[in-house]
Amino acid sequence: MKDLHDCWLRVAGREEESIVDGPGLRYVLFTQGCPRRCPGCHNPETLDPNGGVLVRLDAILNHILKNPLIHRVTFSGGEPFMQAAELIPLAEELAGRGYHLMAYSGYTYEELVEDPCKKALLELMDILADGPFIEEEKTLERPFIGSKNQRLLDVKASLKEGRPVLWQAE
Numbered sequence: 001m002k003d004l005h006d007c008w009l010r011v012a013g014r015e016e017e018s019i020v021d022g023p024g025l026r027y028v029l030f031t032q033g034c035p036r037r038c039p040g041c042h043n044p045e046t047l048d049p050n051g052g053v054l055v056r057l058d059a060i061l062n063h064i065l066k067n068p069l070i071h072r073v074t075f076s077g078g079e080p081f082m083q084a085a086e087l088i089p090l091a092e093e094l095a096g097r098g099y100h101l102m103a104y105s106g107y108t109y110e111e112l113v114e115d116p117c118k119k120a121l122l123e124l125m126d127i128l129a130d131g132p133f134i135e136e137e138k139t140l141e142r143p144f145i146g147s148k149n150q151r152l153l154d155v156k157a158s159l160k161e162g163r164p165v166l167w168q169a170e
């Protein structure tokens, strides 16, 4: 496992306690940079790949660990999978400590599994909210997603079955 002290991630921001970015009380890390340009993007300030700030992974980890109420973490953006290689050491550390992990992505599940590095990050997730935001399909009716084309997927079941499996609330 990599030393988190030597790894850096370009970060747009964080939400220390959220109940709207996945099930349960979650720490949300917003990564900086997204190659998509979805009209109506909810976080336009996170798109510039040179924006945000570089933060060391051990600092992010320590910030998450200091809140004893947090056992769930969401990676949002921006596009978290644009920095898949940088995120993997942090996700490995959190998964190893039993944290429930979720990621948002403008890529679909099918696109992510085609790329070895993106797939390696995906394999550490429990839930994936996938697909770009499509303004014409905007919905406020489904929790945790912005447009009807987006899916909440059970990542472990999807990888096991080799097809996207929808996440079912417990």
Ligand code: SF4
Pocket: 034, 035, 036, 037, 038, 040, 041, 042, 043, 044, 046, 047, 077, 078, 079, 105, 106, 107, 131, 132, 133
């Ligand atoms: S994928 Fe998400 S962050 Fe990227 S442009 Fe689309 S809505 Fe914005």
